[in-house]
Amino acid sequence: MAPPMTLFLLTIIVQLCNGEMAARKFPAMLVFGDSTVDAGNNNYITTLFRGDHPPYGMDFPGKISTGRLSDGKLIPDMLASRLGLKESVPPFLQPNLSDDEILTGVSFASAGSGYDELTSVVSQAIPVSKQPGYLRDHVKRVKNIVGEERASRIVSNALVMVSAGTNDFIFNYYDLPTRRFQFSISQYQDFLLKKLHKLVKELYHLGCRKMVVSGLPPVGCLPIQMTAKSHLLRSCIDTENKDAESYNGKLKNLLPRIQAELQGSKILYADIYSPMIQMMNNPNKYGFEEIRRGCCGSGLLEAGPLCNGLTQVCSNPSKYMFWDSIHPSESTYRFLALNLTLELLPEFS
Template identity: 35%
Template sequence: MASTAAPLALFLLAASAMGGGGGAQAQPLVPAVISFGDSTVDVGNNNYLPRAVFKADYAPYGQSFARHQPTGRFSDGKIVTDITADTLGFESYAPPYLSPQASGKNLLIGANFASAASSYHDDTAAMYDAITLTQQLEYYKEYQSKLAAVAGRATARSILTGALYVVSTGTGDFLQNYYHNASLSRRYDVGRYCDLLVSIFSGFAEKLYKLGARRIGVTSMPPLGCFPASIRLYGEGPGACVARLNRDAETFNGKLNATVEALKGRHADLKIAVFDIYTPLRKLAEAPVEQGFADARGTCCRTGTAKTRVYLCNPTTAGTCRNASSYVFFDGVHPSEAANVFMAESMVEAGIELVT
């Protein structure tokens, strides 16, 4: 597997050079990381939602993570926000907001509001008893008050202004809603549906800006047609990515890029960038061996057969593959830690833009 050591080191060197030298112990390049979204960045909030349909609180999830225990992350190990925090110089990760750990000094390095099965459209999240994006924003407002109580208003304001905000969602709007919701697909063709979703993002970003955010990174839509679950459900060829679904993702991404540029034009002091995960994940899915992976069609864990577990690992199956790092996907829709590390490489350039 290709190593990210060199590009991540260049990222750190470039950012530290912009910020000045000094002999003191290096500090994180931003004071906090604050995350919103779905299972791509959920670090355990759904563990605290009794009715949530999707959870990763059981083995084999977390088998490559610290203490080899499931944490609620939908991977064998680290997810992209963990790798981002590592790159920025953090020694620990912002806690899931619903957890007991989200209190006291732990709040100083940020918070994670993401919820598996959440989405841009609140109706999608509600179908799976996930935390809607609207509710995530309300929790963020609550977090602001808690942070001020811990750090004082002036320090809290500085943390919130300097923090990196990550928004990663949208997959569920297609895979969990649009593609099997006939009434929705009749009301909106793909282009108009993407317009709806990016308008929701634009409104969300504007609200974050008004609440003090000045550094926002939003992930692109991944190649929806290359997920093993998508190929299984919608595929027509022998294991090939589903071209129609990938075109839908590309349509969304084009509109998201335009929306981000418009936000930049409206706010001169806002640093905002798209974190492209479409390109590297599609590269992995279509040519895994060239990137040091062995398999992009199978999954490391065995997916379940029950309706609510069709995309996920099954807690009742014994064992997983011997080497998760050789697989692009850990379950039917979520990348392995090794693939997340590979995708993080493509986020370096956008990350430098935001933190320097």
């Protein structure tokens, strides 16, 4: 009998083959959010929240520090490859993007951003609410390249990803409790969901129709949160995880209502929480040896400017669930991307 890991990999291969039909439906990808999907836009603005230096990108092709806050590729890159679009999704602010790059999609995301504009006051990132403004400029360029009719088809059939929210809770509620003085946790969740609702409607009015909106990860299991509140035991912070579950439940219920408002739209919820909890509970199944600290430095605090060329790095990032104290490793993203490919993309007709 094959060992468990071999069976697991065989299952993945079979599922990937079954998912091939879902991988040819989208002419482009358009990506909005925070560092989980920022391909390097922060390289072109004034902020410390950047991954444009080693050891970031050590597993990216060519070992290039692109601005992605991981050791390698992000989920949009992996999905773009699966869709046959390209091997990576570039940042919109990258100068001199080719017409082909423009037509097949870009990322407007900014590391350190959130739905709450106050989040970007701390990080100096591009708030998620401002990112549709870049989409307007992008659509104009697409129209200039292929004409208005084809541009409309590209945008309406593009796979749109939205991934944000974690920074809002960490920056404004848990670690820097500015919003805690104004809102209960339930009220702050509702406040953010109103912002998200407005964002999705704006994307719709700009022509987007096929959207995937990510929920929160288990925030209390991020290494930096363990360091802040469970430094010795290094156990997940249950209250923060319960808050994430509660927010995700509200988001999952909200999206069908938004879809019903926006004729011709398809808006799906992407569950990030459950697969990450499964990885935490069954690390060996996924090939992980370390799930409580990042690969970069001590793995307890280092991220962004603190994860740099002077910090030590683990010998094999693929054995780590987290790359730094906040961001998943490329290996973790690969499992999440696989889940999205199999569970969500077939839902789009």
